[in-house]
Amino acid sequence: MATNGKPLTQPEAGSHGADSCYVVREILSRVGDKWSVVTCVLLGEGSLRFGELLRRGHGVSQRMLTQTLRQLERDGLVWRKATPTVPVTVEYGLTPPGEDLLVVLRPLFEWATKNVTMVQDSWVQYDDRLARAASDTFGQG
Numbered sequence: 729m730a731t732n733g734k735p736l737t738q739p740e741a742g743s744h745g746a747d748s749c750y751v752v753r754e755i756l757s758r759v760g761d762k763w764s765v766v767t768c769v770l771l772g773e774g775s776l777r778f779g780e781l782l783r784r785g786h787g788v789s790q791r792m793l794t795q796t797l798r799q800l801e802r803d804g805l806v807w808r809k810a811t812p813t814v815p816v817t818v819e820y821g822l823t824p825p826g827e828d829l830l831v832v833l834r835p836l837f838e839w840a841t842k843n844v845t846m847v848q849d850s851w852v853q854y855d856d857r858l859a860r861a862a863s864d865t866f867g868q869g
Contacts, residue, residue: 763796775821
C-alpha cells in the first residue's frame with residue numbers, strides 16, 4: 729500500500745502508466761526531501777547509530793529523523809540493525825540501491841554546501857528589492 733492508503737499495482741517493465749508515474753513521483757518526492765538527502769549523505773560515510781545521525785543531522789529533530797529513516801528503510805535504501813543491549817543499540821546503513829542513489833545525492837549536497845553564502849546573499853537582495861517595491865507602491869498611493 730502507498731503512503732496515502734491507495735493500493736499500488738506492480739507496473740510492467742517499461743510501463744509508463746498512471747501507477748508507475750505515481751510511484752516515480754513518490755520516489756522523487758522522497759529522495760528530494762532535505763532530510764532524506766542529509767541522512768543518505770551521512771550514511772554514505774559508513775553505518776551510524778541513531779544518536780550519531782541525530783547529532784550530525786544538520787538540525788533534524790528526533791521525530792523527523794525517525795520518520796525519515798523508517799521511510800528510507802521501507803523504500804529499500806537504508807538497512808536497520810538492532811542489537812539487543814540495554815538500551816537497544818540501533819545502527820543504520822545504506823543498502824546497495826541507497827549507495828547508487830548517493831552517487832546522485834552527494835554532488836547535490838556538495839553544491840548546496842559550497843553555495844550557502846551565495847544563496848543567503850541572494851535571499852537578502854531579493855527581500856530588499858521586494859520591500860523597496862512594496863514601499864514605493866504604497867508610498868505613491
